[in-house]
Amino acid sequence: MPRRLYPHRRVRYWYSYETDEITSLFNDTGLHPQTVRSWIKAGLKTIDSRKPALIYGNDLISFLKNRNDKNKCKTAFDEFYCMKCRDARPVYQKTISLEHQGQFLRARGPCRQCKSHMCKSYSLATYPQLQKTFKLVGVSELYDCSYPTANTHLNTQDKTPPTESGQGSLF
Numbered sequence: 001m002p003r004r005l006y007p008h009r010r011v012r013y014w015y016s017y018e019t020d021e022i023t024s025l026f027n028d029t030g031l032h033p034q035t036v037r038s039w040i041k042a043g044l045k046t047i048d049s050r051k052p053a054l055i056y057g058n059d060l061i062s063f064l065k066n067r068n069d070k071n072k073c074k075t076a077f078d079e080f081y082c083m084k085c086r087d088a089r090p091v092y093q094k095t096i097s098l099e100h101q102g103q104f105l106r107a108r109g110p111c112r113q114c115k116s117h118m119c120k121s122y123s124l125a126t127y128p129q130l131q132k133t134f135k136l137v138g139v140s141e142l143y144d145c146s147y148p149t150a151n152t153h154l155n156t157q158d159k160t161p162p163t164e165s166g167q168g169s170l171f
């Protein structure tokens with residue numbers, strides 16, 4: 001079940017709220033006091049440790065913004081949601097790996113901004129569009145910048161002196 005969104009615009013910035021005042025702000029969504037308590041456990045700041053808890057409007061706004069952003073995750077087709085940037089981000093060098101998971105394709109790629117690991121699920125039907133949009137590589141190629149098999153081979157060839165000149169002394 002998708003989590004509900006609680007519009008933070010209803011919260012007044014300079015106001016402080018008790019738990020039941022927060023639930024009445026969002027009574028149309030059926031917000032339960034228990035949910036507010038779980039928000040406090042999840043990091044919503046309270047003014048002090050007194051009971052009932054009192055919460056600053058601005059703290060509630062930033063908590064809800066953050067929570068709603070995570071839920072919405074409105075990313076363009078070629079964007080992923082970066083947990084570190086907390087926003088939609090293009091993939092670094094448009095390079096992703098794909099893993100087939102049931103009805104979905106699990107795509108992974110580094111964030112263009114912070115290079116963090118990002119994931120997104122696409123439906124199987126989008127595969128042709130994914131091929132057009134991204135450069136598809138294996139998981140190992142995506143995260144290993146040194147490309148061990150290809151590069152090591154090339155390097156050793158470069159360092160080895162030409163065999164023709166040395167052959168005479170070997171035999």
Ligand SMILES: [Zn+2]
Nearest residue numbers: 082085111114
């Ligand atoms: Zn990022």
